[in-house]
């Protein structure tokens with residue numbers, strides 16, 4: 001029996017709209033982001049993909065997106081689990097900075113290295129920075145070593161995959177249609193794993209906001225073919241817009 005997995009990046013956030021590096025900063029959805037989340041719920045209903053369990057990050061924009069989409073699908077009642085392991089990549093000292101200004105200041109090569117390279121993290125954020133998450137009660141159970149001050153995609157894979165195996169795979173094994181509502185870079189980490197994308201090629205992959213991406217997985221919890229967006233045209237346009245961020 002194939003397992004159905006639905007990945008959903010949160011709708012546009014206030015900081016996506018303002019073109020700021022976000023990472024673990026807990027910003028809310030913009031009006032457009034709420035509309036995208038509602039549309040995601042409509043797409044799930046229209047195409048008969050009805051989630052039976054939800055996994056989200058502990059960031060509000062992912063939680064809001066799931067709630068709005070599931071309300072639209074009349075599925076607010078399904079079981080929910082949340083984990084910091086699905087959080088956006090921690091953007092280190094770049095959190096709160098304007099993407100276009102950062103590009104201008106450091107140049108295209110450094111900007112893209114920080115943004116999309118597999119294993120080069122941005123400089124770490126200071127614990128007393130306005131945009132640090134140290135001391136945030138939702139991370140009280142993390143050890144100091146687990147609490148990131150910056151992350152590259154490789155680090156995200158290392159903290160996300162254990163949750164995939166321990167919590168998401170068992171729900172798939174139970175035959176449930178699983179919705180994972182998360183973030184541009186935490187979902188890039190999962191798609192890299194599922195689609196077997198190389199460390200170099202993953203730089204080119206961008207995930208659009210608010211469009212469900214559906215995988216049918218085999219008994220080994222791997223797909224026979226890449227996932228399919230429920231609105232492929234909007235997904236292509238959305239991914240191109242993410243790729244162009246930084247350019248004003």
Ligand SMILES: O=C(O)[C@@H](CO)OP(=O)(O)O
Pocket residue numbers: 016020021022023024088089091115184185242245
């Ligand atoms: O700012 C961020 O946290 C991410 C996602 O919005 O941005 P980027 O696509 O530049 O990695």
